Amino acid sequence: MTVKPVGFDKVVTVDLAATWFRDGMTLMVGGFGGVGNPPTLIQSILDNNIQNITLISNDTAFPYIGVGKLITERRVKKVIASHIGSNPNAGAQMTAGELEVEFCPQGILAERVRAGGVGLGGILSDIGIGTIAEKGKSKVTVDGREFLLESPLTAEVAILHAKKADRYGNLVFDTSARNFNPLVAMAGDLTIVEVDEIVEVGELNPEEIITPGVFVDMIVQSEGVNWRWAWEK
């Protein structure tokens, strides 16, 4: 049975949040090259032996960093991403026919996530016209200019990282770990945020809040990054 907090205090345990993880789920994850991936929630997906995930994420990070672990542990059957180059396991699984990969230009991926998150039916863009990125997309002419119709993306579960949340889920991000996180926060049917610091409602200055808590369903306390970064010696 899955439960969601009712009311304005959305802080839950990781175990409670994990009851929403299912085999075969579509999972959207904020972050970029592992920076801004939620480590504790990703570990929970691994520990709960969740399989056959359709992953929507900017990239597949590195083999033992962030979402990269989901690839390395073969929990993902399909990924929609802009880049998989830093995780050789993703390339190897794709070549072996074990992982389906749908590539999307990075800024268009961001806008597709945003479109899903803000309730739009799609977006029009000229990025990738004249390349194989056109494949399978309708063309729409507006004022004589040709655009590709890009579909919106949502997911059953969205997980993300923020630096700070109040108990309602108002979010503040951490420098360049913001990246896809505010967009992913809007695009989950259920959005779970992992944060370094939880504060009481009223402690955040409304002017500094990047993601309003209304988009957030659950908040879990982060146990911190449980990997070494690629640049660390």
Add this chain to the structure above:
Amino acid sequence: MGMGEVNKTESYRERIARRAAQEVKNGMIINLGIGIPTLVADFIPKETEVLFHAENGILGTGPTPEPGQENPMLCNAGGFPVTLVTGASFFDSATAFAIIRRGLLDMTILGVLEVSQKGDIANWIVPGKRVPGMGGAMELAQKAKKVLVTTTHLDKNGRSKIVRECNLPLTAKGSADLIITDMAVMEVREDGLYLIEVMHPYTVADVIGATEAELKIDGEVGVFE
């Protein structure tokens, strides 16, 4: 090291970067790709004020922090820790690409697998072999005001990367403006690809002999020392 100081042990990568830095003008907003483009920042004179854009959501990245001073959350798009310059800002990925698509990026510097004499760029996929994905390269190549390509002239099998037509799937059509290699500097114009400089000690004949694309010459060809 500043511009004009020729380092005797300079690598070809550093020389390409030093030449590319000459294209950087005061007040530019610039995105640097991974590899040789990243080195360009080291060759921009102190008095030239620019802002570096990183597609993971920073305008105003600064030099690599001192060891021990890294903030793991504060990285460039290649995943390496950076610092910030005065006036820097953070934003989400949608805004990072709004800056690019809206045409606010004065220059991008990219590596390539192939670049054609018409300025077509291929840099994201070798079908069946190496498929890293396009990342932000399509937006950068298609929308930056000036697209500067830095690359080795030949691939590791000795074949020209400067070609008549790209064989690999394209990143963007007709987008390269200037191509800087370890052998030459070439400019894409309306009527073809022009050899404008050779890299010392290569000669015009060396460059033409090593290049699959048709190279045109208009007046004198410079030498970059």
